[in-house]
Amino acid sequence: MIPRYSRPEMAAIWEPETRFRIWFEIEAHATDALAELGVVPKSAAKALWDWWATNPAIDVAAIDAIEAVTKHDVIAFLTWVSENVGDEARFMHQGMTSSDVLDTCLAVQLARASDILLADLDRLLDVLKRRALEHKLTPTIGRSHGIHAEPVTFGLKLVEAYAEFARCRKRMAAAREEIATCAISGAVGTFANIDPRVEAHVAGKLGLAVEPVSTQVIPRDRHAMFFATLGVIASSIERLATEVRHLQRTEVLEAEEYFSPGQKGSSAMPHKRNPVLTENLTGLARMVRGYVTPALENVALWHERDISHSSVERYIGPDATITLDFALQRLTGVIDKLLVYPERMGKNLDRMGGLVHSQRVLLALTQAGVSREDSYRLVQRNAMKVWESDGALSLLDLLKADPEVTAALSPQELEEKFDLGYHLKHVDTIFARVFGD
Numbered sequence: 001m002i003p004r005y006s007r008p009e010m011a012a013i014w015e016p017e018t019r020f021r022i023w024f025e026i027e028a029h030a031t032d033a034l035a036e037l038g039v040v041p042k043s044a045a046k047a048l049w050d051w052w053a054t055n056p057a058i059d060v061a062a063i064d065a066i067e068a069v070t071k072h073d074v075i076a077f078l079t080w081v082s083e084n085v086g087d088e089a090r091f092m093h094q095g096m097t098s099s100d101v102l103d104t105c106l107a108v109q110l111a112r113a114s115d116i117l118l119a120d121l122d123r124l125l126d127v128l129k130r131r132a133l134e135h136k137l138t139p140t141i142g143r144s145h146g147i148h149a150e151p152v153t154f155g156l157k158l159v160e161a162y163a164e165f166a167r168c169r170k171r172m173a174a175a176r177e178e179i180a181t182c183a184i185s186g187a188v189g190t191f192a193n194i195d196p197r198v199e200a201h202v203a204g205k206l207g208l209a210v211e212p213v214s215t216q217v218i219p220r221d222r223h224a225m226f227f228a229t230l231g232v233i234a235s236s237i238e239r240l241a242t243e244v245r246h247l248q249r250t251e252v253l254e255a256e257e258y259f260s261p262g263q264k265g266s267s268a269m270p271h272k273r274n275p276v277l278t279e280n281l282t283g284l285a286r287m288v289r290g291y292v293t294p295a296l297e298n299v300a301l302w303h304e305r306d307i308s309h310s311s312v313e314r315y316i317g318p319d320a321t322i323t324l325d326f327a328l329q330r331l332t333g334v335i336d337k338l339l340v341y342p343e344r345m346g347k348n349l350d351r352m353g354g355l356v357h358s359q360r361v362l363l364a365l366t367q368a369g370v371s372r373e374d375s376y377r378l379v380q381r382n383a384m385k386v387w388e389s390d391g392a393l394s395l396l397d398l399l400k401a402d403p404e405v406t407a408a409l410s411p412q413e414l415e416e417k418f419d420l421g422y423h424l425k426h427v428d429t430i431f432a433r434v435f436g437d
Helices: 008-013 016-036 042-053 060-070 073-085 087-091 098-134 154-179 196-206 221-248 276-290 292-297 308-336 342-350 355-367 372-388 395-400 411-416 420-424 427-435
Strands: 139-144 147-153
Touching (some): 008 098, 008 308, 042 087, 098 196, 098 308, 221 276
16 A cells, blocks of 8 residues: 555545454354354343443554464464453354454455445546536547547537446445355354354344355355456546647647646646646556456465465455555546647648548438449548648538539539538437437
8 A cells, every 4th residue: 555545435444454443343243143052142242332432542562462372363363362351252263263253354355345336436437427528519520540530529528438337336336245245154164163043143244145055154256256356447547638738739639637727747847737636546457457467366366265365455455445445546537637628629620631520421422323332432532632631621612523423412512521510410319319419
């Protein structure tokens, strides 16, 4: 975790004290259930909660010192609790194994992280919708291969991003549901020394589902899907960030990141206004995606359990969720304050002498009885003259002067094919598909 790219609420989920508090709740709820089943004295569960009610500070350093001797983190924690609670603490962890605590805790942490990420996505969606509606009919050029294609609107670019992140939110909600499972099934997951009702009780208290089959660990395909979902969201962040970066290039400059008073773009060149936030988002997206492959490789554990996954998850759990949380918040800020330049968009639309209307002329010629091959040839030969003149010539003027073209289409018919509004007639339909009527 790097403080520069961390937000306090998400980072707090992964603090050692938070982890130990979740461990205690798992152990105490399990002891409650064991007491109700008559396996341990009710006084044991009461002793744990009575001590907890005093809101003790978690002495992380003391637990770490014990672990330095035991070389086992869960035993170190249990030892520390026993030293503080007293004799009744011996009934903790009856029939349980370390993975019951570790995996169930990780499920709680990932579920809490998911809730923050879902809220992040909601805020981003709100901003995207507002800016999309603001620029619903702001004409701009659509590009394919980076080359001018046909007119679109800037609102359509944003509504496309909205739809993509709406899908991301659905995936995130599904990933949360899949990851939020509890396993209190004992060594190798057979419940030999602990009743399945204990697992159900703990799951209910922690807001988790019961893991149907655990092999001493919760199956790691769940975690793989979770981190893969984070990777997909990161890729969507990068796609939108890359769009902003391209639009901010000097040659384009149709939109750019907000440049605050006093901000500096370069230590050497005072004129610079660089897309630093979206470039940063591109890098952060690479990091989040980098955590996906280790999560996939964690699926294949030896037999009922090994700990090859453990070190991986100590990294990727905090880092992936903290990084994605920060990235979503940063992207929301970028879109919220994005500077949009409709006049520049208009200039760019007109830059290449009307080439963006070539398809309409092509189709009109075919409907006027010219073969598609000849129609394409006629339009292309005039379009290439405009291209080679760098937009100094006009496609419409050249077509009007081409006798083979005017033999099929009158000058008035040609002019009608250069109407910008034609390309925007279904913008309302697309918006309605995304946002509803």
